[in-house]
Amino acid sequence: EIVLTQSPGTLSLSPGERATLSCRASQSVRTIYFAWYQQKPGQAPRVLIYGTSNRAPGIPVRFSGSGSGTDFTLTITRLEPEDFAVYYCQQYYSSQWTFGQGTKVEIK
Amino acid sequence: QVQLVESGGGLVKPGGSLRLSCAASGFTFKDYYMSWIRQAPGKGLEWLSYINGGGSTIFSADSVKGRFTTSRDNTKNSLHLQMSSLRAEDTAVYYCARYNWNDEMLDYWGQGVLVTVSS
Secondary structure (H helix, E strand, O other): OOOEEEEOOEEEEOOOOOEEEEEEEOOOOOHHHEEEEEEOOOOOOEEEEEOOOEEOOOOOOOEEEEEEOOEEEEEEOOOOHHHOOEEEEEEOOOOOOEEOOOEEEEEO | OOEEEEEOOEEEOOOOOEEEEEEEEOOOHHHOEEEEEEEOOOOOEEEEEEEOOOOOOEEEOOOOOOOEEEEEEOOOOEEEEEEOOOOHHHOEEEEEEEEEOOOOEEEEEOOOEEEEEOO
16 A cells, blocks of 8 residues: 655644645655645645646646655645635555545634 | 535544545546545645546555555446445545546645545
8 A cells, every 4th residue: 555644734724825745655656647636625636737747627736746756745825714724645556546645724 | 716625524423434426517427536635623634546538547645555445436427435344544524536547737626525434
């Protein structure tokens, strides 16, 4: 099983600031099999980024993804009030899909 | 539009069984892999299983293998999760999601259904 470790656990930032979220895999993951999701309280998750760096339909350009091998990053260039949520990374590379434990982006 | 609606959740005693369903609409169901994911109260997402379009390939998380069975009925556009030997730690919101194999992402999710395992 590929373990995904997200850091930090919580990110306290103000609207307008830049958010950088990390996800480290216990073994190498092909970039096409890596995604990021956002979840708000009481809602189902929604996909933000697929294939490491491709924005899903309707996702604003302030969201971007990068990385390769075992290290992946989600960047939100300027936080909007609606961006305060929990973010999860996910890999589909192995037959046992896994999610990271999540990073909460909270208002400072 | 794509819709996924889970049903079948509720309160069940430890050791009991429950069958969840996910009704799909708005797309050609048999052409898509489907997946189950759960989220325990206040916790993160846990992938449980996926099944290919024809139902011939199924992979499950080690944590539920042997207790949970994923299946689908393409004639009824429905996905199922048969859960047995339920434990308190299976208490969670269970989501079904569509796997977009072209872009490699879970692009549509249901609203989730709560399963509570308690005596």
